[in-house]
Amino acid sequence: MEEKFDAIIVGAGAAGLGAAYRLAKYGLNVVVLERGQRIGAKNVYGGRIYTHVFEKEIPEFRKEAPVERWVKKERLTLMNSDDAVTLELFSDFSANDSFIAILSKFNEWLGKKVEDAGGLVIPGIKVDDLIAENGTIKGITAGDEKLYADVVIDAEGINPIIAKKAGLRDDWKPNQVAVGVKEVIKISENTVNDIFQLNEGEGVANLFLGYPTNYALGGGFLYTNKDTISLGVVIRIDSAIAKRIQVYDIIEDFRNHPFIHRILKEGSPIEYSAHLVPEEGLDGIPRNLVGDGILLAGDVAGFVLNRGLTIRGVDLAFLSGLLAAETVKEAHEAGDFSRASLSSYEEKLKNSIVFSELEAFKRASGLLGNLRFYETYPQILCEVLKDAYTVGENSRKIYPILREKMKGRLSLFTMIRDVISAVRNL
Numbered sequence: 001m002e003e004k005f006d007a008i009i010v011g012a013g014a015a016g017l018g019a020a021y022r023l024a025k026y027g028l029n030v031v032v033l034e035r036g037q038r039i040g041a042k043n044v045y046g047g048r049i050y051t052h053v054f055e056k057e058i059p060e061f062r063k064e065a066p067v068e069r070w071v072k073k074e075r076l077t078l079m080n081s082d083d084a085v086t087l088e089l090f091s092d093f094s095a096n097d098s099f100i101a102i103l104s105k106f107n108e109w110l111g112k113k114v115e116d117a118g119g120l121v122i123p124g125i126k127v128d129d130l131i132a133e134n135g136t137i138k139g140i141t142a143g144d145e146k147l148y149a150d151v152v153i154d155a156e157g158i159n160p161i162i163a164k165k166a167g168l169r170d171d172w173k174p175n176q177v178a179v180g181v182k183e184v185i186k187i188s189e190n191t192v193n194d195i196f197q198l199n200e201g202e203g204v205a206n207l208f209l210g211y212p213t214n215y216a217l218g219g220g221f222l223y224t225n226k227d228t229i230s231l232g233v234v235i236r237i238d239s240a241i242a243k244r245i246q247v248y249d250i251i252e253d254f255r256n257h258p259f260i261h262r263i264l265k266e267g268s269p270i271e272y273s274a275h276l277v278p279e280e281g282l283d284g285i286p287r288n289l290v291g292d293g294i295l296l297a298g299d300v301a302g303f304v305l306n307r308g309l310t311i312r313g314v315d316l317a318f319l320s321g322l323l324a325a326e327t328v329k330e331a332h333e334a335g336d337f338s339r340a341s342l343s344s345y346e347e348k349l350k351n352s353i354v355f356s357e358l359e360a361f362k363r364a365s366g367l368l369g370n371l372r373f374y375e376t377y378p379q380i381l382c383e384v385l386k387d388a389y390t391v392g393e394n395s396r397k398i399y400p401i402l403r404e405k406m407k408g409r410l411s412l413f414t415m416i417r418d419v420i421s422a423v424r425n426l
């Protein structure tokens, strides 16, 4: 392995593969090292990818990408232990395409694109450390092997082992990350279409608030793949600790909720996985994204936007990889891989949607830390609508039911303030 590359990339997720794809297209000599036994083996997410960034970069994207279904229905469901209230948007989303994909398959496909472009991706290699000479990164070590390069792009994902060694980021704090657990449930393609009233190739993205997280900060998700369903729960670590929630057990309760059970009763779980996800938006990004001979891209840099209604991580990771590659190409031409030279990466990010999106929703993470959105509102909404739709001898008007349910739990003033804050910031 004692060969020298133009660039070494740590991690074959969307960020690392995006960087490798661009660098290979520039004609640079690039290698991606991935600790998983195959590309995609370690990659876990919820289920949906936004297209814009991929379509711009890979012209054949629509023809080739392993799309399970195109999202045609967006749903938000508020749940208590027995009931569920769902808001559904049905649309062709032609100007705002997103698709449901299995991330491991998607990254495997991206890996193939890298190889077709002339890049090298080597799975089964865990990078242990960085090689530094006079404070400048010159390569990596993996076991007894040493590998040298002009520059290292660290795209290792949420566990910042290499980034910490480079002095670029600290461990995440419990309020900055959430843990997600996910099951993939086998169910026939026709059953998916029938249950969700979908045509061939159409999909549903369903987010949940309330009961799925045992009313802790976070949410549930359900995505319709072609002939499987991705079902999962994401909970912020500090909230799980405060509520003493065993995150691994909680998905069982979610699966057995009557609303979900009717959907999945004929299905059988075929896969189970868990992963961390950055939650803090702009505030979770380290002060420095580059050092002498190293750049950070993707989750390790905190480039994930969770604005409650949507989550974007894969496309932002890929884009940050592209921008890192662009910076490396310029540094290669200048023959200068110092921090000063690589700092144009930070400028490129600031001028891209990675930062403009995180900036636009910078108050979202604070708002999403408001427990009432997970505890009080799902419960009150389910209870009020249930009573309003329950017709005994005498039917009741909504307002007295609402007042009764709010008593001791929520003031009108707080509710109005929360609604205004949600509308302004999400």
Ligand SMILES: Cc1cc2nc3c(=O)[nH]c(=O)nc-3n(C[C@H](O)[C@H](O)[C@H](O)COP(=O)(O)OP(=O)(O)OC[C@H]3O[C@@H](n4cnc5c(N)ncnc54)[C@H](O)[C@@H]3O)c2cc1C
Binding pocket: 010, 011, 012, 013, 014, 015, 016, 033, 034, 035, 036, 040, 042, 043, 044, 045, 046, 047, 048, 049, 050, 125, 126, 127, 128, 155, 156, 157, 158, 161, 162, 179, 180, 181, 182, 232, 234, 275, 276, 277, 297, 298, 299, 300, 303, 304, 311, 312, 313, 314, 315, 317
């Ligand atoms: C539960 C959950 C739901 C999510 N839902 C969505 C969603 O629906 N849509 C969306 O866009 N985003 C979603 N995200 C976020 C999204 O998954 C991430 O933002 C994105 O995948 C990050 O890509 P990445 O390349 O930075 O990191 P990763 O995909 O984590 O890739 C990092 C890679 O580096 C490898 N690696 C790590 N250390 C080493 C080492 N030392 N040596 C070699 N290899 C190493 C890992 O094995 C891994 O393959 C979700 C995340 C979670 C956890």
